[in-house]
Amino acid sequence: MEPDLIQTSHLPPNFNEDLNSTRLKRLKLTDSLRELQTVLRDKSTSRSDFIFHADRLIRLVVEEGLNQLPYQKCVVTTPTGYKYDGVRYEKGNCGVSIMRSGEAMEQGLRDCCRSIRIGKILIQSDEETHDARVVYAKLPPDIAKRKILLMYPIMSTGNTVEKAIMVLHEHKVIPSNIVLLNLFCTPLAASQLLAKFPDMTILTSEVHPIAPNHFGQKYFGTD
Structure with missing residues (x-):
């Protein structure tokens, strides 16, 4: 079941400032994007339609997430011998999915970055208290030197992502190197994360008081 609307008395003191941060980025709202969000929230959507539309939305978020990574200028030669001024990714990017729902975003990232390395973090949360604990983490050994696309589709409280960022911190990753790829985020989760990690970037399709927690x-197919 989806949670009740978040009460304003529970929001952090700098709530409005956090939501206006340049580190919180939303996809440009279009009718096509709104349709994807609508289908994923509709309880009557079949599982096959849900997966199809979820994969489309994931692809949009991943594509925009790639724009947050550093590029460098380069010059290439075309088949006709023409010199073309272009750009390439700087080396040292990787993905990290927060299991299990974050794994739904892995294929979308691989479709865009065929050879990218992907680490995994498993965190279990108590359904009543929302307390989260780390169960498993498998990360590239040089992850501290990489820009990280952290994947987690639904954020209600931000507790799970906070735990994952602490795991990355233990591996010497700095928050400014983290871009969270997210589909749906509550204002509370966004504010909480940005208050604790103001240098990280959150990229989402929507910030709304009610998150579609049935996503995973x-x-x-475990509903």
Whole structure:
């Protein structure tokens, strides 16, 4: 079941400032994007349609996430011998998915970055208290030198992502090297994360008081 609307008395003191941060980025709202969001929130959506539309939305978020990574200028030669001024990714990017729902975003990232390395973090949360604990982490050994696309589709409280960032911190990753790829985020989660990690970037399709928490169960067929 989805949670009740977040009460304003529970919001952090700098709530409005956090949501206006340049580190919180939203996809440009279009009718096409709104349709994807609508289908994923509709309880009558079949699982096959849900996966199809979720994969489309994931691809949009991943593509925009790639724009947050550093590029460098380069010159290439075309088949006709013409010199073309272009850009390439700087080396040293990787993905990290927060299991299990974050794994739904892995294929979308691989479709765009064929050879990118992907680490995994498993965090279990108590359904009543929302307390989260780290169960498993498998990361590239040189992750501290990389720009990281952290994947987690639904954020209600931000507790799980906070735990994952602490795991990355233990591996010497600095928050400014983290871009969180997210589909749906509550204002509370965004504010909480940006208050604690103001240098990280959150990229999402929507900030709304109610998150579609059925996402992982519907996507993987465990509902």
